[in-house]
Amino acid sequence: MTDRSTTARRRRAVGPVAGAVLATVALLGAACSSSSTSSGSGDTPGTVEAGTDVTLAADGPPRAGGTLTFGMSGETDGYNPTQNRWAGDGTTVGLTLFDPLAAYAADGSAVPYLAESFTPNDDFTQWTIQLRDGVTFHDGTPLRAEAVKRTMDGLRASPLTGPALAPIESVEVTDDLTLVVTAFEPWAAYPVNLTGQAGVVAAPSQLDDPDGARAPVGTGPFRFVSWENDKELVVERNPDYWRTDTDGNALPYLDQIVFRPIPEDSQRVAGLQTGEIDMTWSATASTVRQLRDLAAAGEIQLVEQEGQTEVAFVMLNLGAPPFDDPRARLALAQATDADSYASVLAEGITNPARTLFRPGTRFHSDVEIPGYDPDAARATLAEYEADKGPLAFTLKVQSTPGGRAQGEFLQQLWQQVGMEVTVEQAEATAFLGETVVGDFEAVTWGQFGSPDPDYEQVWWRSSSSKPVGELSLNFPRHADPATDDALDRARATDDLDARIAAYADVQRRFAEDLPYIYLDFTQPAIAAGNEVRGITNGPLPDGSPAYPMGG
Template sequence: MWKMSLAGSGIGGGRHGAQGGTKRLKRRLSSFITSALALSVLAGSLAACSPPPAANKLVYGMEAENDQGWCLPEAQMTTAGMLTMRSMFDPLTVPNDKGEYVPFLAKAVTPNKDFTEWTITLREGVKFHDGSPLNAVVVKNNLDAFRGQYPARQPLLFLFTFMDVADVSVKDEFNVVVTTKVPWRAFPAFLNLSNRFGIMAQSQLDDPKTCDTKPVGTGPFMIEDWKPGNRLLLKKNPNYWIKGYPLLDELEFRPMPDPDARRNALLGGEIDAMHTSDDLAVDDFRPEVAGGNVNMYDTLKFTELSYVMLNTSKLPFSNKNARLALAYGGDRNAINQAVYAGLAEQREGPYPKGSPGYLPDPGFPKYDPKKAQEYGRKYEEETGQPLEFELSIIPSVVALGQLLQQLGKDSGITIKLKQMDQAQLINGAINGDFDAMVFRNHPGTEPDLQAVWWTDGPVNFPRFNAKDDQGNWLQPGGKKINDLLVEARSEPDQAKRTKLYEEVNRTFGAEAFNIWAFSSHWAVVTAPDVKGILGANNPDGSPPFPGLATAHPLYAMCREGVSCPPEAEVDSIPVDVETVG
């Protein structure tokens, strides 16, 4: 029904009209050049006018500020947070080009036969930015911090994520053993957590006051200065464990929520790189790419889902008629044409193409205004109340929200808009302080990563998996999804897991628990001399992950003629790397 973003995807901004590119100097010679002296003078003049080589620094315009900093177990990071996290920290695993999770900071992640015990083997010789060594003790403490078993840290969302971890123990200096309560085939994906799980130094883990503002990781860059709302300045880690990297000397992030401002800053040379998840913005950059004015890597692979999340623990959406009225009343094709010139990829379920569980038609309601009105009337008859609700949005989607208000009015639904910032929106999603909200989530690598949103937990998210005071499920369909996801986690056979996730998809369609909308079309656009967006090959030799929804590494980004190796391409540097340990 709707296209939206957690972090300002440029909705409602219309097509961008700024034109960019290198300024060309036009000169008219008033006489013929007839001597070698004249030729040499001209050559010297042109050389003097040539721009100097670019500094080995990159300025990156982000869609938002990472307001909550980098105390990773406690942080609730959007894409901006993941991007800066990958610059200063390293995850134990990363997805490869197929979306399979392979060792990164870890040297190996090895299961026992029934996937109930995982041994994490670390690389020897890796140092944190403060000079302390990476070892099994600090990795155990990080894992315990994320799962709420380390006294100095108080996580929230990750308590649910790691609830199936029974124990974490140190085997020796470079081996950590994780024991799980159930067979957990996809556990390596949770050592990355969509680029939210990086390993912090012991000094940061134990920092009682400035854990969020003084990051200490093993990553390719180290913090130099942070002025929230203005810039984050990083410098090269000279002792990075991937030999010869990073390729840049400095990296600067600037929060620029306005997508037009980001575009203009890039085309005007104020910044060197930016990201966007707006279909129109991506399309508008294509002529600039063709003209050689910018480089761009864009993709729909493993992307997020833009949708409306419904709170089914209370009226109106605890009543299925209200959900169906909203689902049938959403003319996604018309919205796509009106807002995105037909460019957006429409979604019918939570799993994107290429992900286990994807189905081309899982049964989500198709646009039917008569059915929308019919279910709206049924809701009023059953509850005695008009169908109205509050839609939580961030400022960048206000124009879209106003359009949806009108569409709702046409179906007899009253929608009130409630604006808030990103942090408030995410907190509302967790604590249930909303009726419905515009949301962007669920990147499509390992489906088990999304179970935290859709299964039972110590504190139920107040949506379709909510229970009453007696512990009874408020939504039978929610219990079905819970049971399917629990079974899929412990199923060792991938084909059987896929079938279970497909049934999850069908149940979402039948129950209309959320209103699916569009895939987020991510792109990174850079100055024409910037390359290496996705990184080099992973330490195991596999190609880098092609998705952008959970940000991307920056250790291999480089400037042509300054720091790029001969093999560098716009999207990656397709070479194997050498590591310590």
């Protein structure tokens, strides 16, 4: 067994926060013992309990070197930020290879990361970005504003990332380390959108390479080594990385990370127990419960995400029957028992969701969707059926044990009030592809876990809604001028109270139009063997705390 040195780097768990946090773990994590067979307290550390969210091995000084094997839930189609979808684990891998221009601070605000500073004009229609000096790409070329502009222009032109950056009018280079981004309209929270895929910078050599999606070149703490689909992706320490720890030691600590796609949660947990992998994650309730038990027994370390997490929901297609009819959507909401879903299907690990943002987070509002009321559901259903006949539809779920359990639970619940429900399973790639083109009536989904909802605006705007059959980032095809107005108001100011009020109006429109029927707030967790150190989120480049993952 090799030394395990990880490094905690940033913020967003698989969902938004975990992918970045897991990448941060790659930057700052470290091992305290040379191997699992060496003598000394490093082999069998005690645990430190920090509430219910964190179970960590007793800490010690980081040890440089070693290889960490990370168990991923799935593959990504490539690592060109302008061409490929970095859903889920793609963000984890991507943010070990690339640095984002911004990162989330402990309070959920976006602060400079690869950038040195962000300076807006008075009405937030223009942002001056100053880059850090002395940063180099993995191919040895220096980070310059022209390279940032080239990636930004590619991101703006991409059908995947372009809609999120549509407010940008121009990107101009003023000197080697300075760019000016001009928007068509005020964008007070623009740096929020630079914390993930739309904020990383690829080397010009990668963008020039026809096979660049499989040979990424960034500025991140690790360099690309090799990739064999469905087997493993290997990265190695970047010896020229620009960050150091608080004692001035070069980061990252690890020599290498091996990412292995292991789709089944049970296999990843088993691999963690046997030492086949050193770290993994899950947001599946039954798996999180199992990981909690293993952590309580001292077999592993566990960190659970705090703050806003993804909300799980049933997403409805408003662009086609039957859910183009608001009565069908209302009946479904009234027939959905989120409390039972959380207590039975999620085994009490999660909290039921009736709002978009998690209670206790700064953008939470008390605006709730209609609650479970089977009698009201039957009455609404009768009104619908008097005009259009039986409410019959297909619920699409992922072809995983968790997806099948979701489908069976919801099917039984809705059939109790007289709906005719068919459950259809789809493998992950087809599931996503069919959703974005509107090939669904109802689908189970999870999203919107960003600390700041400005990052999510592209999914909610009418401009992102396209007809069924076309790629649409507004998946439910909810085109609503009142929602757009609230989103505009949220972007026009940096006053937090005004932004909170605007997003409360967004939630009010969702509660009225019901594109989403909320189920629960997911509870992502990172699990690691006891030899790994630094699995909570570490400091930002200026030493201030990053957005928390657990502790």
